[in-house]
Amino acid sequence: MSKEQQEILGLKTGEGGIIISKLDDLLNWARLSSLWPVGFGLACCAIEFMSTASSAYDLDRFGVIPRNSPRQADVMIVSGTVTFKMADRVIRLYEQMADPKYVISMGSCANCGGPYWEHGYHVLKGVDRVIPVDVYVPGCPPRPEALIGGFLKLQEKIRTESVLAPKALEKLMKKDVV
Amino acid sequence: MSFEELKQLIQESFSEAIVAEDELATPKALLVSKDSLHEVCDFLYTNDKTYFDSLSCMTAIDNGVEKSTVEIAYNLYSIPFDIHLMIKVELDRDNPSVVSVSDIWRTADWHEREAFDLVGIHFNNHPDLRRILLPDDWEGHPLRRDYVEQERYHDVKVKY
Numbered sequence: 001m002s003k004e005q006q007e008i009l010g011l012k013t014g015e016g017g018i019i020i021s022k023l024d025d026l027l028n029w030a031r032l033s034s035l036w037p038v039g040f041g042l043a044c045c046a047i048e049f050m051s052t053a054s055s056a057y058d059l060d061r062f063g064v065i066p067r068n069s070p071r072q073a074d075v076m077i078v079s080g081t082v083t084f085k086m087a088d089r090v091i092r093l094y095e096q097m098a099d100p101k102y103v104i105s106m107g108s109c110a111n112c113g114g115p116y117w118e119h120g121y122h123v124l125k126g127v128d129r130v131i132p133v134d135v136y137v138p139g140c141p142p143r144p145e146a147l148i149g150g151f152l153k154l155q156e157k158i159r160t161e162s163v164l165a166p167k168a169l170e171k172l173m174k175k176d177v178v
Numbered sequence: 179m180s181f182e183e184l185k186q187l188i189q190e191s192f193s194e195a196i197v198a199e200d201e202l203a204t205p206k207a208l209l210v211s212k213d214s215l216h217e218v219c220d221f222l223y224t225n226d227k228t229y230f231d232s233l234s235c236m237t238a239i240d241n242g243v244e245k246s247t248v249e250i251a252y253n254l255y256s257i258p259f260d261i262h263l264m265i266k267v268e269l270d271r272d273n274p275s276v277v278s279v280s281d282i283w284r285t286a287d288w289h290e291r292e293a294f295d296l297v298g299i300h301f302n303n304h305p306d307l308r309r310i311l312l313p314d315d316w317e318g319h320p321l322r323r324d325y326v327e328q329e330r331y332h333d334v335k336v337k338y
């Protein structure tokens with residue numbers, strides 16, 4: 001076990017093989033170490049996504065394995081141009097994913113319409129108009145390193161999450177009681 | 179077979195069919211009248227001197243509001259004789275319609291759907307004239323020069 005993992009998981013007591021950690025940390029660690037994306041590509045950006053998964057860049061080492069079903073996926077990489085026709089399908093795929101789910105918008109097209117922002121009557125000007133986006137990866141197309149950077153950013157985000165914190169209650173408490 | 183010979187061959191059978199010609203086009207083009215399009219195409223396809231068995235491409239062009247025409251260019255190729263020919267028709271811009279040639283070349287089926295989708299040309303006798311690229315409920319035909327995109331599609335703003 002690496003030093004970093006030890007830190008995440010808290011102290012290792014040694015003999016008994018017991019690890020003590022916060023449940024939140026354990027859950028987050030499990031989640032961020034196995035980010036499985038839905039494997040689909042929309043345009044030129046998908047080529048870079050594919051090469052990121054190739055042996056040269058080895059996305060596998062971050063626990064990122066493309067899945068063929070949204071039901072088994074944790075993260076959706078919108079890699080490329082989202083046309084209006086496709087947008088309906090992207091929404092459908094997103095809705096089929098089980099919570100917790102994340103979205104990485106890869107490339108200028110998915111971020112804001114890219115080269116089609118002005119004359120692309122058929123292009124959705126940013127996938128965040130239809131589904132919530134967690135990480136934007138800029139570039140046309142972004143290099144594989146940039147996509148990996150996006151995954152690292154997403155991991156950072158997940159690391160600070162808490163499923164157990166009573167957020168709804170906190171929100172309620174903050175409201176002025178009439 | 180040369181362009182002149184081709185022209186003569188068509189003229190022998192259909193004296194009125196050829197309206198104009200364009201020798202500068204690549205391949206050289208014959209403008210045929212809308213009504214004789216199908217018979218000319220069928221003739222070129224079946225005649226054993228030409229045997230244009232391949233429709234390499236079919237393109238629809240909007241000539242704009244001023245000219246008020248749209249045109250279609252059929253790029254024909256004869257594989258056994260290695261000859262190229264372009265056939266063109268000019269149509270009225272409001273409500274353009276022409277007979278389908280998809281019963282001669284199956285290639286034309288999808289090409290005509292594309293021309294319908296993007297330029298709004300109606301093809302009579304087409305087996306399945308639906309949009310091919312844009313969603314079915316799209317408004318307008320984007321490759322028309324005076325096209326303005328719709329405000330919203332499925333409640334999402336279209337403009338940037």
Ligand code: SF4
Pocket residue numbers: 043044045046079080081106107108109110114115139140141142
């Ligand atoms: S951002 Fe660039 S590379 Fe990526 S899909 Fe759009 S045009 Fe292609």
